[in-house]
Amino acid sequence: MASSRGVRHDSMRARNLAVVLGEIRAAGPLTRAALAELTGLTKTTVSKLVSDLLDAGVVVENGAVRDGERGRPGVAVSVSGHRIATLGLEINVDYLAACVVDLTRTVRVRRVRPADNRGSRPEAILADLRELAGQAVADAERAGLRITGAALAVPGPVQDGLLRNAPHLGWRDIGVAAQLGLHDLACEVDNEANLAALGELWFGxxxxxxxxxxxxxxxxxxxxxxxxxxxxxxxxxxxxxxxxxxxxxxxxxxxxxxxxxxxxxxxxxxxxxxxxxxxxxxxxxxxxxxxxxxxxxxxxxxxxxxxxxxxxxxxxxxxxxxxxxxxxxxxxxxxxxxxxxxxxxxxxxxxxxxxxxxxxxxxxxxxxxxxxxxxxxIGADAAVLGAAGLAMQRVIADPAGVLAL
Amino acid sequence: MASSRGVRHDSMRARNLAVVLGEIRAAGPLTRAALAELTGLTKTTVSKLVSDLLDAGVVVENGAVRDGERGRPGVAVSVSGHRIATLGLEINVDYLAACVVDLTRTVRVRRVRPADNRGSRPEAILADLRELAGQAVADAERAGLRITGAALAVPGPVQDGLLRNAPHLGWRDIGVAAQLGLHDLACEVDNEANLAALGELWFGxxxxxxxxxxxxxxxxxxxxxxxxxxxxxxxxxxxxxxxxxxxxxxxxxxxxxxxxxxxxxxxxxxxxxxxxxxxxxxxxxxxxxxxxxxxxxxxxxxxxxxxxxxxxxxxxxxxxxxxxxxxxxxxxxxxxxxxxxxxxxxxxxxxxxxxxxxxxxxxxxxxxxxxxxxxxxIGADAAVLGAAGLAMQRVIADPAGVLAL
DNA sequence: GGATTATGTGCAGATTGTGGACTTAATCCT
DNA sequence: AGGATTAAGTCCACAATCTGCACATAATCC
The missing domain is CATH 3.30.420.40 (ATPase, nucleotide binding domain)
Known part of the structure; x- marks a missing residue:
């Protein structure tokens, strides 16, 4: 029963953008008319929303589609992999991993660094991970992608952003995200099982x-x-x-x-x-x-x-x-x-x-x-991929945030 | 990932009504100014929303409140128990029960009928329950209440409104709500543990x-x-x-x-x-x-x-x-x-x-x-009370529906 | 009794979605 | 080939709702 905030005009629009983008992502390429049908909004409104998404490079037009029926063919729009991407990170017992995934769920960058993290000091490992993340981001930026969010998978239960207890690393109560310090990139942290589940959801x-x-x-x-x-x-x-x-x-x-x-x-x-x-x-x-x-x-x-x-x-x-x-x-x-x-x-x-x-x-x-x-x-990558997927979920749930930038 | 509908003007208002009413119910009597603070809406908007809720008899003004500070005192509003109420029902192994609860969580009517329902025919029991429900509704209406929803607790798992398996009744796959047939009153069905939990939430x-x-x-x-x-x-x-x-x-x-x-x-x-x-x-x-x-x-x-x-x-x-x-x-x-x-x-x-x-x-x-x-x-009543609470949850989540009537 | 402070409301204005008319682009039929 | 039909997408006047500010109101403070 979190004290819920009222809905204002801007949040109404933000929500509708999210609804439209979510539908495009979930139900594949769709015409504006089909979107209007699915969302219950009018064609006019959908047109305006889609236009904003197009401007932001979040979706692209795929050219005309004929359903075999007569009448003017619609123009299908689908999510674009050209601009928006998110970063997934993972700390595990014997490796560090990073990946960059775009909106089409294509893995664009993949970097794994073997390591023996058993009983190690958090500072050292997190410095290594920061470097790995930096490399992955640089790779992505060279490909013209903009990283809009990140998430990190860790081998232990997480509560309020704190890694409570990672027995195999020997860590206890570590504020991982804060210590990682990815300058202006928000980074959520969750345990590897949860994120691997999201990996299965997104890439499975x-x-x-x-x-x-x-x-x-x-x-x-x-x-x-x-x-x-x-x-x-x-x-x-x-x-x-x-x-x-x-x-x-x-x-x-x-x-x-x-x-x-x-x-x-x-x-x-x-x-x-x-x-x-x-x-x-x-x-x-x-x-x-x-x-x-x-x-x-x-x-x-x-x-x-x-x-x-x-x-x-x-x-x-x-x-x-x-x-x-x-x-x-x-x-x-x-x-x-x-x-x-x-x-x-x-x-x-x-x-x-x-x-x-x-x-x-x-x-x-x-x-x-x-x-x-x-x-x-999906294989051993489930958790890193899921981390990127979680960050992507945030983008889809609030495209307005991305549009503003 | 239920295909989510877009937000239109009327749903924005419906949502804001729900937010305001929810806050009033949860945080006790509140002034319009306090509500504006809590919901993030402006005082003007809150005023209009509260005015609608007052007209519908869902909330009442409690008179001026001074916080001991200076300045014009606000008028607190709180949920009203005078008009809106919901019906809770329960079928159990050795009794049938009904209760009517108002928005202030006061139990207004309580009726229990002992019965031996082991291995009984659903038709007979449901006819008895329909009668009991009718009596409870009549009692409530005599007190000037309007019943706006109902729910029924049954001793077994429920899926899609179907009572799957109630071993102690000997029932299997019974469409309880449909067979109960409470004319124009929507009646949700759930198992007694779930509804007792809601009873604890509402009345505990x-x-x-x-x-x-x-x-x-x-x-x-x-x-x-x-x-x-x-x-x-x-x-x-x-x-x-x-x-x-x-x-x-x-x-x-x-x-x-x-x-x-x-x-x-x-x-x-x-x-x-x-x-x-x-x-x-x-x-x-x-x-x-x-x-x-x-x-x-x-x-x-x-x-x-x-x-x-x-x-x-x-x-x-x-x-x-x-x-x-x-x-x-x-x-x-x-x-x-x-x-x-x-x-x-x-x-x-x-x-x-x-x-x-x-x-x-x-x-x-x-x-x-x-x-x-x-x-x-709370005692043995948990499930019936929770049933009424569930129905009340629907009212609070969508006060617009009640206002319309 | 006037200054101060805070509540609640009225009014103009901004934002956003709606609905129907209109344009566009395809197929169907003659 | 040309007109009829069908459906997609856009334009524009309109409607619903919230905002921001001004203002009336009702307390306390000095």
Whole structure:
């Protein structure tokens, strides 16, 4: 019940610009007449609004379209990738990443810098990221793009712009955006699961209702309902990794016992490949001794492809645990589909069956059909891309801000 | 991403009326000057809007107020309870209820009719309810009120206005609102947990962020974030009763195993008091043989007050199970506080400790402080009252609709 | 009792959307 | 080929709504 402000003439226009632009972006190239139909505004008004958007270079005319019917053909307009773009950033345990995306959802610049950020000092990492961001922006500007917003994905829960706790970086309560200091560029911060969910929304299969499950070092999830992210009261919703799977199971680094992460987290999965280390890695603090994540997941995939029984058993167990946690999640969150991302996308062939089986067995009576379990359509870039997508969402929600500049 | 309509002059005014009325309702009596400040509109505009609201009898002037400062005193306006009211309805296993609530949140009419609705035919029950509703409306009209909306609470999940499955009534896929047929009165339908949550929002402690846990025959929950209800993709969110507590626990009537309901549902709680029946009652279909719920819960409370060991153990176990399910719920939904309602409110003294203990033990590392666990401020009426509140929410969100009549 | 301060309203003006007439550009029909 | 028909996009007078300022009003302060 945020104290809502009244609507004035300028906000009415701003809103209508957003409605028109949103419709153009969502429903592909559209003629002015079609836009008038969709938005309920008159042709006159739509014409004026579109004209403003054209002047700003936010949309372009695509030439005449005939629908095969008779009558004067309309001129389709669609979003333009030539001017407006946004910056996505990501800090993760073993790399920094930046990307620039334009309004047509085309990735224009992509820069990744491997790094070992475990237990590092925030200042150093953020300086590196600032440099990387600067390079990406420079690349984009050389291509004639104007960066109008930015967002940053971090591996941990974010509340009021503060990174609360990133266990694998060893950071606590860091005001990341402020310390990053991108001069005159507003930069939102959110956790990687939420932003990866937005990545799936913007660059994935096109669905607008799903629970994105992010299997990284930790396990998170981002719920998208009708195209917008559900964040909960403090922005901490979606912590799937610590849903209780076995009430008296092994201790988890979160202080609980038998959390999903204990059974399906990266340490648990790799424990099957490197059993001795796996046991040690389950203890807090020892994680830094593990080999680089991607390499080890590659190893696990090889073993699975080769039919290694221990590896298959580990994947099966992880899948079952994931199915149990998702059962609770479905009851509580009521997602459309379930999208497995990150490491879980790579392991999808071995996870799908156990996850689906548990879900359909346990949800049979309550729902006509349990949610479909799908593999993420985008790869490891999900979070950076989603960050750029979030910034782009702001542009589309308020094109007036961009027009003014 | 519902295809959003453009803003026209009339919708701008409608929105501003809603903003002003919402502010008056939320922030108590306010002068026009204060409203202008809060909404960002000019004094002139606020004056005109308030004048319309006065004409419609939606608000009243309370006389001059001096803030102790000098200058002309303002005239405070506040919502009026004299004209606009809404109807709340409820179908439950052992009663039908109706209430009429005015804009000041005063309950003006209250009617409850005991009934045994287990395994009954919808037509008969709905005819009874229609009669009860008619009586309540007549009472209200005698008091000079105009009923501008209605809502109905039912004991089961609702999707697209269809009551999907009410196990204790034995109903499946019933178009309740349509069959009820309240001539020219729009009637929304939702499940009792969601509406009880709205009841807590409107008539409870005044908090705007909480998870209301509804302990009735089944266990449900309604999440309120910033004053509005989270419903999920299909309107089925908040099914706390079937969150997995013990993966290989006893079978639940939902088809799963070890759901919360198995450990903390009414049958489980009463099983401690009437052990033989309790065992039988856990089987599906046998529920109808149980004694009326309230009587038995009264019995359980007496035993607990008397210090009966078996009863205390049962409550302790239920509390622990509830704590485990809520741990998962907190991770996924990120609620503000947790409000225990229905039967759990009556058992609060015996549940608070185990629930809080489990929550704080398991959430310690992840959150500064675990959510506070509170007792619902309103009693068994929560759902009916919430239904009336939901209908009232519609009035406040669109006062223009009421003005027109 | 006059100066000061703040509320609420009246009036001219600005902004924005509307509705119908008009222009434009295509297809259909003869 | 030419006129009829159809639909898109634009022009213009008009209407709805909010703004900004001036002004009347009603208190307190000195």
């Amino acid at each position: 299969s096109g669905e607008t209702d799903f629970l994105y499950v992010s299997g990284e070092i930790g396990i998170g999830a981002g719920l998208v309902v009708d195209g917008s992210l559900f964040r909960g009261t403090y922005g901490l919703a979606g912590e799937l990794g610590h849903v209780v799977v076995v009430p008296d199971g092994p201790a988890c680094r979160c202080g609980g016992r038998g959390c999903l992460e204990v059974y399906a987290g990266q340490d648990a999965l790799l424990g099957a490949v490197v059993p001795m280390r796996g046991r040690v890695a389950a203890m807090p603090g020892a994680a830094a001794a593990l080999p680089a994540a991607s390499a080890s997941i590659d190893g696990l995939v090889s073993l699975l492809e080769a039919g290694d029984r221990a590896a298959l058993a580990a994947a099966g167990q992880a899948g079952e645990a994931l199915g149990l946690a998702l059962t609770s999640a479905v009851h509580l969150l009521d997602p459309g589909t379930i999208v497995l991302g990150g490491v879980f996308a790579r392991l999808f062939p071995w996870l799908e069956r156990p996850v689906s089986d548990v879900l359909s067995a346990r949800l049979r009576q309550m729902r006509r059909t349990p949610p479909r379990v799908a593999m993420s359509a | 402690s005044g908090e705007t962020d909480f998870l209301y846990v509804s302990g009735e025959i089944g266990i449900g929950a309604g999440l309120v974030v910033d004053g509005s209800l989270f419903r999920g993709t299909y309107g089925l969110a908040g099914e706390l009763g079937h969150v997995v507590v013990v993966p290989d626990g006893p079978a639940c009537r939902c088809g799963g195993r070890g759901c919360l309901e198995v450990y903390a549902g009414q049958d489980a709680l009463l099983g401690a008091v009437v052990p033989m029946r309790g065992r039988v009652a856990a089987m599906p279909g046998a529920a109808a043989a149980l004694p009326a719920a309230s009587a038995s819960i009264d019995g359980l409370v007496s035993l607990l007050e008397a210090g009966d060991r078996a009863a205390l153990a049962a409550a302790g176990q239920a509390g622990e199970a509830l704590g485990l399910a809520l741990t998962s719920a907190v991770h996924l939904l990120d609620p503000g506080t947790i409000v225990l309602g229905g039967v759990f409110a009556r058992l609060f003294p015996w549940l608070e400790r185990p629930v809080s203990d489990v929550l704080s033990a398991r959430l310690r590392q992840m959150r500064r402080t675990p959510p506070r666990v509170a007792m619902s401020a």
